[in-house]
Each structure stands twice: as structure tokens, then as C-alpha cells.
Amino acid sequence: MRTRSLIALSTLTAATLLLAGCSGTDGKTGDDAEGTAADLCSAAVDSGTASEEVDVEGDFGAASTATFELGQQVDEAQRSVLSEGDGDPIADGDYVSYALSAFDGDSGERLGDAGYTEGELLPAQLTADAPLGQLIGCASVGSRLSIVFPTTDDAAAQFYILDVLDVVPTAAWGEEQAPVDGMPAVTLDDEGVPSVEIPEGDAPTELQISVLKEGDGVAVEDGDTTLLQYHGVGWESGEVFDSSWANGAPISSEGNGYVPGFVEALAGQKAGSQVLVVIPPALGYGEGEINDEDLTGQTLVFVIDILATMHPAAA
Numbered sequence: 447m448r449t450r451s452l453i454a455l456s457t458l459t460a461a462t463l464l465l466a467g468c469s470g471t472d473g474k475t476g477d478d479a480e481g482t483a484a485d486l487c488s489a490a491v492d493s494g495t496a497s498e499e500v501d502v503e504g505d506f507g508a509a510s511t512a513t514f515e516l517g518q519q520v521d522e523a524q525r526s527v528l529s530e531g532d533g534d535p536i537a538d539g540d541y542v543s544y545a546l547s548a549f550d551g552d553s554g555e556r557l558g559d560a561g562y563t564e565g566e567l568l569p570a571q572l573t574a575d576a577p578l579g580q581l582i583g584c585a586s587v588g589s590r591l592s593i594v595f596p597t598t599d600d601a602a603a604q605f606y607i608l609d610v611l612d613v614v615p616t617a618a619w620g621e622e623q624a625p626v627d628g629m630p631a632v633t634l635d636d637e638g639v640p641s642v643e644i645p646e647g648d649a650p651t652e653l654q655i656s657v658l659k660e661g662d663g664v665a666v667e668d669g670d671t672t673l674l675q676y677h678g679v680g681w682e683s684g685e686v687f688d689s690s691w692a693n694g695a696p697i698s699s700e701g702n703g704y705v706p707g708f709v710e711a712l713a714g715q716k717a718g719s720q721v722l723v724v725i726p727p728a729l730g731y732g733e734g735e736i737n738d739e740d741l742t743g744q745t746l747v748f749v750i751d752i753l754a755t756m757h758p759a760a761a
Contacts, residue, residue, distance in 0.1 A: 661718020
């Protein structure tokens with residue numbers, strides 16, 4: 447998929463989500479590299495006249511207004527730092543929250559804004575070989591960028607003003623809560639990776655939820671898509687059956703398409719929270735004989751770190 451397919455989209459939110467998953471920026475990086483750049487700084491798209499000569503009105507962290515020469519022929523993607531933030535530089539692999547305003551290069555018309563309302567966009571992981579990583583580069587948190595997508599045969603250039611809002615932790619950061627008696631015991635290593643000890647006795651037959659850390663972020667609502675870490679253990683075996691920590695990265699599933707008990711555990715919890723949930727088979731993978739091939743019949747224990755959530759787009 448080419449980045450320029452964004453031009454055909456009518457909503458900026460959809461454009462932004464596509465941007466994070468597209469395969470190229472149709473421009474050259476600072477090293478004019480043919481392959482993956484070594485890091486975000488060297489991967490950053492070059493500055494150019496179009497991205498530099500943009501006048502912006504509006505405070506950082508709020509939707510802006512951009513003025514620029516209309517009808518420019520822009521041959522390659524461009525990126526300029528309009529104002530340098532005082533936060534830490536972004537490192538390759540960081541999950542970054544951002545917001546942007548977009549404008550049509552021929553008319554100057556505002557195409558839309560995204561990310562300035564809580565729960566509107568998920569943080570994106572920035573890497574040197576991803577388009578968004580090449581566009582934001584190793585900018586420091588608090589920076590405002592001017593980004594221009596090139597002109598094509600059937601579409602004008604697009605001008606984006608992008609604010610780098612924050613780097614999101616990859617483990618829950620909320621305030622620790624007292625454990626609940628009878629629930630599995632959870633311990634964390636120095637990186638926040640959980641381990642679980644199953645208590646003696648029969649598995650509970652009802653859903654059990656305990657908040658281990660209470661966050662201060664956006665609350666998860668019905669139909670959200672949530673960025674999270676998870677660690678899953680079988681009650682009967684005490685063994686780990688799946689873990690985003692072991693798999694190497696947080697996950698998100700559109701509309702939180704998980705088993706019912708997992709979804710119930712997320713409902714109403716705030717970003718930054720860590721939730722422990724015990725899920726009986728009826729709210730997991732169904733009743734049946736326990737076996738080694740799937741999770742049917744098993745009582746599941748999850749430790750869930752809620753990193754961010756995105757509400758469904760308005761119809």
C-alpha cells in the first residue's frame with residue numbers, strides 16, 4: 447500500500463490509521479537510504495521548501511491553522527521541525543501519542559483534525575522502517591512538525607501539522623491497589639513482566655476481577671480498541687499459555703475482539719491500570735473436556751496492562 451492512498455480518504459482518522467500501516471513515504475530519508483535506516487534520526491524524511499514555509503497559528507496540543515503557498519508541485523515527502531519540544535527524544539520502538547491537523551495543498555481547505563480529543567487515536571510504535579517513524583523521526587516530545595505529502599497525477603499535495611504529545615509506557619503505571627484475598631498472586635520483575643501463582647483449591651465458577659494498579663488515563667468503553675499487554679495462565683496447570691510480553695510487543699484487536707470475560711475485565715478501566723481476571727470456561731473458550739490442544743474447558747487467568755484505548759469513530 448502506498449502512502450498516497452491517503453488522499454482518497456474522507457476522514458482524517460482513517461487516514462492516520464492507514465498511515466501507520468503503509469509501506470512507504472514516497473520520499474527519501476536523511477541518508478537517502480535504499481533500505482531500512484539504522485535509527486529514527488537517520489530515517490527521518492528530509493526537510494524541504496514546502497514543509498519549511500508554512501505559517502501555523504494555534505497552541506501546541508490543540509488543532510492548528512496552517513497557511514502556505516497554494517498549488518505547489520511537491521515531488522517528495524518533506525518534514526520540518528517547526529518547534530522543538532523539551533521532552534526526551536523518541537527512540538526506535540517507542541509507542542508515541544500524537545495529534546495532527548491536515549490541509550489540502552491546492553485549496554488550503556482543512557481536511558480534518560485527529561488526536562486532540564482523548565481516546566481518538568491509539569499510540570503508534572515508531573520504527574525506522576515504518577512510514578510514521580520516518581515522518582516523526584527522533585523528534586523530542588513536545589515538538590511540532592510540518593509534514594507534506596507529495597503531489598500525484600490525480601491529487602494535490604497534503605500539508606500536515608503534527609504534535610508529538612508523549613511516549614506511552616509499555617507497562618501499567620497506575621497506583622498500586624491492595625490484592626484481593628483468594629485471587630492468584632501476581633509479582634512483577636524490573637521490567638513489569640508479571641508472573642502468576644495459582645492458589646490452592648478449585649477454580650472459581652464465576653468471573654473474578656481485581657484491579658492491581660489503578661490508572662489515570664482514558665476509560666475503556668464498549669467497542670473500543672485497546673492497546674495492552676497481557677499474560678495468560680491456565681488455572682488447572684499453572685502454566686503460561688500466551689503472553690504479549692513473551693511475544694515481544696503490546697497488542698490491539700479492533701473493537702476488543704477477545705473472549706467475553708476478557709472484555710468484561712477491560713470495561714470501564716482506565717489507561718495505566720493493571721487488571722487481574724479469572725475467567726471461567728463459559729466466558730472463555732467454552733465448556734468441554736480440558737486438553738493440550740486448545741483452551742476449551744479451561745479456567746483462564748490474565749494479567750492485563752491497559753496502555754491506551756481508542757473509542758469507535760463516530761458514524
